[in-house]
Amino acid sequence: MILAMTLLHAAQLLQDSALGTTIRESNWWYAVLNVVHVLALMVAAGSIMFFDLRLLGVGLTRTPVSEAAARLLPWTWRGFAVMALTGCLLISSEAERLYFNTAFRVKVVCLILAGLNVLLFHFTVFRGVAQWDRAAVTPARARMAGAFSLILWVSMLAAGRMIGYTLDT
Amino acid sequence: MNPDSPAYMAMVAWCQNTWVSEFLRGATWRLASVETAHLLGLLVWFGTILMVDLRLLGWMFESQPASEIAGGVAPFGTAALAVQGITGPMLFLATAMKALMSITFAVKLTLLAIALTYHFTVHRRAVRAAGSEARNRRAASVSLTLWFGVALAGLWINA
Numbered sequence: 465m466i467l468a469m470t471l472l473h474a475a476q477l478l479q480d481s482a483l484g485t486t487i488r489e490s491n492w493w494y495a496v497l498n499v500v501h502v503l504a505l506m507v508a509a510g511s512i513m514f515f516d517l518r519l520l521g522v523g524l525t526r527t528p529v530s531e532a533a534a535r536l537l538p539w540t541w542r543g544f545a546v547m548a549l550t551g552c553l554l555i556s557s558e559a560e561r562l563y564f565n566t567a568f569r570v571k572v573v574c575l576i577l578a579g580l581n582v583l584l585f586h587f588t589v590f591r592g593v594a595q596w597d598r599a600a601v602t603p604a605r606a607r608m609a610g611a612f613s614l615i616l617w618v619s620m621l622a623a624g625r626m627i628g629y630t631l632d633t
Numbered sequence: 634m635n636p637d638s639p640a641y642m643a644m645v646a647w648c649q650n651t652w653v654s655e656f657l658r659g660a661t662w663r664l665a666s667v668e669t670a671h672l673l674g675l676l677v678w679f680g681t682i683l684m685v686d687l688r689l690l691g692w693m694f695e696s697q698p699a700s701e702i703a704g705g706v707a708p709f710g711t712a713a714l715a716v717q718g719i720t721g722p723m724l725f726l727a728t729a730m731k732a733l734m735s736i737t738f739a740v741k742l743t744l745l746a747i748a749l750t751y752h753f754t755v756h757r758r759a760v761r762a763a764g765s766e767a768r769n770r771r772a773a774s775v776s777l778t779l780w781f782g783v784a785l786a787g788l789w790i791n792a
Contacts, residue, residue: 495792502672502788503781510680514706524684524705527694535693539683618673625669629661 475559487557494557501550508543509617511536519610521601528597529606533590558631567626574623578616585609648729657727664727667720674716675784681710682780685760689773699769703760732790741786748779 478484487493515536517523524532555562562568589605596602602610635641648654657664687693688702725732732738758764759772 495789499785499788499792503784506676506679506781506784507683509676510683513677513680514684517709523709524702526697526701526705531694531696535687539687621672621676622669625665625672629665 472560472563475563478556478559479561481556483553484556484559487553494554497550497554501547501554504543504546504550505621506543508540508547509621511539511543512613512617515540516610516613519602519606520614521607525600529599529602530593530597533593561631562627565627565631567623567630571620571623571627574616574619578613578620581609581612581616645730645733648726648733651726653723654726654729657723664724667723667727670716671720671724674713674720675787677709678713678717679780679784681706681713682776686773686777689759689769691766691770698763699760700763735790737786737789741783741790744779744783744786748776748783751775751779 479488487497514523515532518525518527518529518532585606589603589609596606657667684706685699685703688695688697688699694702756772756776759769
């Protein structure tokens with residue numbers, strides 16, 4: 465309860481800050497940040513998607529998993545860095561309204577779950593990648609990580625799209 | 634066609650009021666779902682472009698020929714194009730009036746036509762025949778620029 469109130473208070477401060485106010489009151493800034501956010505998503509999702517498909521054994525099956533990870537995931541992080549930056553700036557412009565928005569909450573929960581999925585994958589099954597590097601069919605836990613990642617990214621996308629429809633009302 | 638002519642206005646009105654248009658505008662979730670599907674199709678299509686073009690640029694998967702990477706991602710690309718071919722016209726019909734008045738929409742369609750033409754001619758030849766490195770890099774750079782442009786214009790319609 466105290467945490468929730470602190471969070472709401474922080475959101476109010478953020479929305480009223482000079483940065484948040486500037487972005488909210490400038491149609492141009494808001495539109496540019498929105499577009500850059502999705503362009504970065506294209507790079508992040510476009511790269512992690514094919515890593516996930518490799519884990520699932522339905523794409524790039526002739527590429528070793530470690531090579532796919534080494535070559536694709538840096539692009540995911542580059543895209544994600546831009547998404548995080550533009551995302552935070554977009555949040556700052558309407559933090560208080562977003563705090564009460566269900567679609568935004570769903571998106572944040574999916575983001576946290578996706579982060580946990582990455583951590584779990586890298587610190588468990590991926591450590592033994594040498595044993596299944598060239599296998600078309602990866603271990604069940606690796607396939608699960610790939611499937612969760614895809615599902616969570618699609619959920620984030622859908623929730624993100626819904627924010628635009630539910631925030632104005 | 635002259636935008637002020639009655640025939641043009643009639644065409645705009647017709648596009649705006651088909652049963653698809655009215656169905657989609659009938660509920661927020663319908664339009665939102667089609668938009669989400671269109672965005673998802675864009676992500677998958679762009680993902681396949683990214684895989685092939687990063688390979689053509691020589692930035693990854695050097696041990697495999699570009700044609701093998703392209704062949705591997707082709708089914709996803711085809712599926713994505715099919716989704717875009719259905720959801721794109723649906724979104725157009727739902728917002729025809731807005732689309733036909735917007736310069737950005739015209740820019741997007743023009744870029745799309747150029748990007749698709751380039752993709753199935755110059756780009757495809759670069760992927761299939763192992764040409765010079767310079768040619769591959771040029772094809773990849775042009776392709777990435779064109780598709781980023783299509784996406785940028787598309788996103789700007791609603792921004």
